[in-house]
Amino acid sequence: MNEDFFAAMRRATSSTRALNLTEATAIIQAALAGRPASVEPTAADPDILPPSPGHRQMSPGHRQKPFEVHPEAEIIDVETGQDAQTHAAAQRAGPHERQRRPLHEVVRMLREGRGSAFGAVAEGPLAGMAKPRRPPAIAAGAQFLSRSFSCAAGTRSFKLYIPASAPENPRGLVVMLHGCKQDPDDFATGTGMNTAAEAHGLLVAYPAQTGIENSASCWNWFRPTDQKHGVGEPSIIAGLTERLISEYGLDRRRVFVAGLSAGGAMAAIMGETYPDLYAAVGIHSGLAYGSANDVMSALAAMRGDATAFSGQCRGKSAASQVRTIVFQGSSDRTVHPSNADRIVASASATNTHSAPQTHKARSDGGRRYTRTRYIDEQGIPTLEYWLVDQAGHAWSGGHPSGSFTDPSGPDASHEMLRFFLGTDG
Template identity: 40%
Template sequence: MSDPSPDRPAPTRLSRFRRGVTAVIAAVALLVAGVVGAAPAHAAGGTYFSGTYTNLAGIRDYHGYLPSSYRAGTPIPLLVALHGCTENDVGFDLLTGLSALAERRGFIVVFPDQSVLANPAQCWNWPLTTNQRRGYGEPSIIAGITTQIRSRYTVDARRIYATGVSAGGVLSVIMGVTYPDIYAAVGSVAGCEYECDVLQLRSPDRAGLDAYREMGGRARPVPVIVFQGTADLVVRPSTADRIVGQWAQTDDLAIDGLDDNDVDAVPDTVVRGQVPGGRTFTHSTYTSTGGAALIEQYLIDGAGHVYPGGCSCSLYGDPSGPDASGLSWDFFLAHPRP
């Protein structure tokens, strides 16, 4: 099959139980975070929602946030946010502050939740070949959740994006490859290139070619923003360059079907920056020969396996880093799908 399977009704009793547990966890987490004063600003005025999606590949819960500015009939953007290992959807929301950002900036955000039955550590199962193909495995589930949200709310079809951290960052890259007709642009924080080669034995160009072939007739240049800490002990810092290399090759081929360096892995601009009182970083931009800034990369000095700018209420938060959530959203808005 080539597209997400149709929704099926989830078992009502199980669905109610899961949603109830999610709501309790969210309430407790927000209360605790409020006590310590370290959580992102509470997303006020909008509406939290939750649901379950089922297809032949499995069943996953999710929760999301609808901003107070939403009006049915008026399309607004949608962001799909994918958590990392040992996290869940609620924790990732607290870590990133994306619900609060959605309220301020006027977009819908949805957080799919990996099942402990699918992976006890709650990692997305990106190493499996079935999870790197359109219409199969977890990509079909994430695309299905996206389609479900689009059916319930008025979403701008040209402004649907995916981002994630760690295993979620790998899956967001996969979503850009397998569903370029849905996701206008993607983001990866401490993630990996398509068909992630952790031993780094295969060239990024080969991964880029494989990604282009997986896109098939839907191939188009997909803009990507990448964040990586230079002191990450889980993901090799050089992986950030591999993501850039893969997407440079994929986007180059997607422009005209030729390997002719319409986009390459040599940065066109390199700017050093620093968060006031925080970390220094290097921001590189990669443009096409037509002048479009297709790839941006932030290498953050001394940062480990963390979410830059993330809440200190999480083990994975690094408030001293650049604001990955805000920078990603700025990048996404500049790249609607053609």
């Protein structure tokens, strides 16, 4: 490595500490590509995140202003690998007591999207691994089992809810992908999906991301190797799904996937890369497929600073096949609402449907929301978008015993199952 590269890394580190992530992204990408980064980037500069072939640009009138990084966000210093609080303490302790990561390791982390650098996606209230304050709801006679699945791409443990209403012949499956710093028990508690599924005789599977693969237990939705069919985390989730379909003889028309935040972004990937496996997808506070290809571009996309998204590695006409329901809080300070707009724009552009139907109302918990529905020629909703007014980065209508939940909003679990099963009134 030459002196120019080291100088670029120092500039990128300074920009990251100053929370100027777009500038840091441009500097790092230029350094890795071996070109100078002499021009100061702006949010509108296409060189920050070069568009891939086939990208779609959002219309100027549809784009929302990016927000600054939340002042309470847990920011991980890419040079030291420390969170903001630990780093501040180390600064006070003096240089002899600090531990710094070697520069080559920082570059490797940024290239691969691995390690503590991605801890920046987790909000301050979840400083450690989330633990539910009560166990997940389990109906009398139901089971909540701990299991594991392995394939060539790796191994993941998962929890499986077997409904008491249909223990021998479940009527379908919902695969639930948790967010960062969550685990299956916490996610089941917060979403209440077990209770919602019990009424319909559905299995619910909760795969668990490992701290080895991502230190914040995030699904690696931003890594190119985890955005493709047949490899990486998508192949593990798909393999787990296929195993349960075979084991329980499930109707493939009643197999669904949903997720929150990083899990929502991974659910979008599953719908794109395995459109023949899932009949419908639920994306809560997530991001569109192809929104990022490394940690820094992921952070930019999350804050609403990405001007385009890619259609690379798309599935078999996935967007035209997989029905999608999207939930998003209008005041989300972790994943900017413009990301939900991108998901909806992509799905609606490739589906044949009537003019969207918009309905405004207030939930039982008090939050106002706007529901926009797209109906196909057969009268079946192919896409729904729920924008929940003043809601943050939380599962709408969730139980307060789980992390990242908002009990005041409309019940996302109930509405997702209604949409999945086509039980609309």
